[in-house]
Amino acid sequence: MTNRLEDLLSTLQAAATLEDLQAVLESLRDHYKVEHTVYHWVNSVGERYGAGTYSAEWVDRYLEKDYLRMDPVIFVCFQRFTPVSWKELDWSSKAAREMWQDALDHGLGNQGYTIPIRGPNGQFALFTLNASLSDEDWAQFIDDNARDLMILGHEFNKKALEFEQWGEDGTTPALSPRELASMSCLARGMSRAQAAAELNISEHTLRVYIESSRHKLGAMNTTHAVARALSTGIIII
Amino acid sequence: MTNRLEDLLSTLQAAATLEDLQAVLESLRDHYKVEHTVYHWVNSVGERYGAGTYSAEWVDRYLEKDYLRMDPVIFVCFQRFTPVSWKELDWSSKAAREMWQDALDHGLGNQGYTIPIRGPNGQFALFTLNASLSDEDWAQFIDDNARDLMILGHEFNKKALEFEQWGEDGTTPALSPRELASMSCLARGMSRAQAAAELNISEHTLRVYIESSRHKLGAMNTTHAVARALSTGIIII
DNA sequence: CGCGACCTCGCTATTTATGGGGAGTTTTAT
DNA sequence: ATAAAACTCCCCATAAATAGCGAGGTCGCG
Numbered sequence: 001m002t003n004r005l006e007d008l009l010s011t012l013q014a015a016a017t018l019e020d021l022q023a024v025l026e027s028l029r030d031h032y033k034v035e036h037t038v039y040h041w042v043n044s045v046g047e048r049y050g051a052g053t054y055s056a057e058w059v060d061r062y063l064e065k066d067y068l069r070m071d072p073v074i075f076v077c078f079q080r081f082t083p084v085s086w087k088e089l090d091w092s093s094k095a096a097r098e099m100w101q102d103a104l105d106h107g108l109g110n111q112g113y114t115i116p117i118r119g120p121n122g123q124f125a126l127f128t129l130n131a132s133l134s135d136e137d138w139a140q141f142i143d144d145n146a147r148d149l150m151i152l153g154h155e156f157n158k159k160a161l162e163f164e165q166w167g168e169d170g171t172t173p174a175l176s177p178r179e180l181a182s183m184s185c186l187a188r189g190m191s192r193a194q195a196a197a198e199l200n201i202s203e204h205t206l207r208v209y210i211e212s213s214r215h216k217l218g219a220m221n222t223t224h225a226v227a228r229a230l231s232t233g234i235i236i237i
Numbered sequence: 238m239t240n241r242l243e244d245l246l247s248t249l250q251a252a253a254t255l256e257d258l259q260a261v262l263e264s265l266r267d268h269y270k271v272e273h274t275v276y277h278w279v280n281s282v283g284e285r286y287g288a289g290t291y292s293a294e295w296v297d298r299y300l301e302k303d304y305l306r307m308d309p310v311i312f313v314c315f316q317r318f319t320p321v322s323w324k325e326l327d328w329s330s331k332a333a334r335e336m337w338q339d340a341l342d343h344g345l346g347n348q349g350y351t352i353p354i355r356g357p358n359g360q361f362a363l364f365t366l367n368a369s370l371s372d373e374d375w376a377q378f379i380d381d382n383a384r385d386l387m388i389l390g391h392e393f394n395k396k397a398l399e400f401e402q403w404g405e406d407g408t409t410p411a412l413s414p415r416e417l418a419s420m421s422c423l424a425r426g427m428s429r430a431q432a433a434a435e436l437n438i439s440e441h442t443l444r445v446y447i448e449s450s451r452h453k454l455g456a457m458n459t460t461h462a463v464a465r466a467l468s469t470g471i472i473i474i
Numbered sequence: 475c476g477c478g479a480c481c482t483c484g485c486t487a488t489t490t491a492t493g494g495g496g497a498g499t500t501t502t503a504t
Numbered sequence: 505a506t507a508a509a510a511c512t513c514c515c516c517a518t519a520a521a522t523a524g525c526g527a528g529g530t531c532g533c534g
Contacts, residue, residue, distance in 0.1 A: 042473070069414070078470040078471070078473070081354075081355055081356045081360075082395060094532085117318075118318060118355035119318045123318075124473065147388055150387075150388070150391065151384055151387065151388070154387065158319060176509080176510055176511085177306065177510090178510075178511065178512095179510090186460050186461075186464075187460070187461070187464040187468075188461070188464070189456055189457035189458065189460075189461030189464075190457070191457070191458065191490075191491095192490075192491070193490090201511085201512070201513090202512075202513060202514085204512090204513060204514065204515090205511075205512050205513065207491085207492085208511085208512080208513090209511090210491095210492095211492085211493085212510095219426055220426035220427070220428070221426065221428065221491090221492085221520095222460055222491075222492090223423050223424070223426075223459055223460045223463050224423075224424070224425070224426030226460050226463065226464055227423075227424040227425070227426075227463055227464070227467055227474055228474070230464055230467045230468060231424075231467060231473070231474045232316065233315040233316045234315065234316070236279070236280050236315070236361060236468070237280065237464055237465070237468045330502090331502075331503095413479080413480060413481085414480090415480075415481065415482095416480095428520075428521095429520075429521075430520090438481085438482070438483090439482075439483055439484085441482085441483060441484065441485090442481070442482050442483060444521085444522085445481085445482080445483090446481090447521095447522095448522085448523090449480095458490095458521085458522085459521075459522090
């Protein structure tokens with residue numbers, strides 16, 4: 001088993017193009033004898049990259065119906081970081097049930113396992129296996145392979161990042177300590193007056209920091225600046 | 238080697254108290270023959286939990302001097318998600334160099350390897366090994382153990398989360414679709430007028446969503462609401 | 475069927491944030 | 505050593521956000 005993992009990782013390491021990654025996913029599917037293997041990035045604007053063995057019809061359908069916004073897998077993975085088996089999720093809402101049925105109609109198996117992966121600058125990706133198995137067999141499968149899958153998912157993400165250079169286009173701007181502190185105060189809910197008091201500076205000085213932060217972050221307004229500072233990871237709440 | 242990993246993981250699984258986790262870290266240190274092993278949560282307010290083999294003096298010193306705010310390890314790990322070897326980092330700033338010397342004076346080794354771990358609701362933790370080795374030996378050590386360490390780090394974090402129930406105290410409030418859309422627009426830098434146009438609703442209606450989001454999220458103002466929505470993962474940029 | 479939650483719209487007054495100037499000291503880096 | 509960046513403070517006018525009031529239609533769940 002471990003040797004197989006090493007083989008797969010070697011293939012992954014050797015991948016030099018996005019097509020190679022696609023091939024890796026296909027060999028993963030064959031190796032694990034599952035229906036589908038998928039890796040994709042997620043953000044609220046839309047996917048920047050995705051690869052996998054889903055049919056083109058299902059991918060188009062998924063995007064067309066805007067399933068991204070109601071998919072319980074996506075929603076839960078955003079908030080957890082532990083992998084989820086699909087059957088654990090809440091499929092009670094009407095929209096979710098419809099989507100589930102639609103997925104089955106498009107060739108997906110009844111079992112799924114998705115590993116959320118969080119990267120730099122707010123990058124977020126999912127690594128998914130989909131199969132047709134009984135609940136018991138699937139649980140056993142996950143039990144046997146969870147660790148290998150986690151490693152594969154993370155290595156895959158590392159490789160995908162190398163190609164796509166997420167967020168590397170505009171290197172995250174560096175804010176000065178006071179600017180970061182200002183952003184942090186605002187992110188925690190303080191008004192300008194409160195933040196200025198917290199930092200022991202005049203409200204006007206605080207404003208200067210907010211302005212300079214805004215410009216450095218390329219933000220339209222304060223809320224946008226704080227949002228960018230948070231999602232690039234230069235501040236946290 | 239793999240058997241050792243299994244043993245360590247078994248011990249980890251069996252941990253029932255925070256003291257047990259401390260013991261696990263100590264046995265990890267002994268097993269890997271390093272100077273220190275550390276696990277801790279990080280947020281801008283301060284640590285909620287930390288365990289490890291650093292001396293109490295160094296921990297106190299670290300907190301007292303507010304090294305958290307200048308530590309290159311912390312800073313880089315926030316933005317990357319791949320593990321970092323300390324020597325790779327930028328220690329050129331004066332503050333960083335002083336901190337580094339201070340660390341050596343407090344019994345830390347000259348080599349370090351830190352694995353950033355990102356959890357639900359914006360949880361962020363670090364799993365660190367510190368040792369005294371030559372650059373070559375350390376590189377070899379990392380090469381040999383990187384995967385095991387990643388698994389250990391993630392399993393450790395899972396266990397720590399079970400105990401501390403990060404963010405579980407106030408279950409993340411659910412926002413309605415329109416509320417989420419409103420938050421998302423604001424996070425992407427739109428003004429109220431722009432967001433209202435984007436959503437094809439009156440500016441007043443948008444305001445109602447912002448208000449209700451604010452109340453649900455327990456936020457003081459719009460910026461705070463967006464910050465919370467982002468850091469709990471219910472929206473993304 | 476009714477209740478609650480969601481979606482939609484309007485008005486007024488007050489508070490707060492933003493954008494544009496300018497100007498001095500201290501710290502850091504080359 | 506000298507330049508660049510960071511930190512600090514002030515004024516004024518305008519744009520935007522907040523707080524408070526109210527009202528009606530739709531949808532799903534029990």
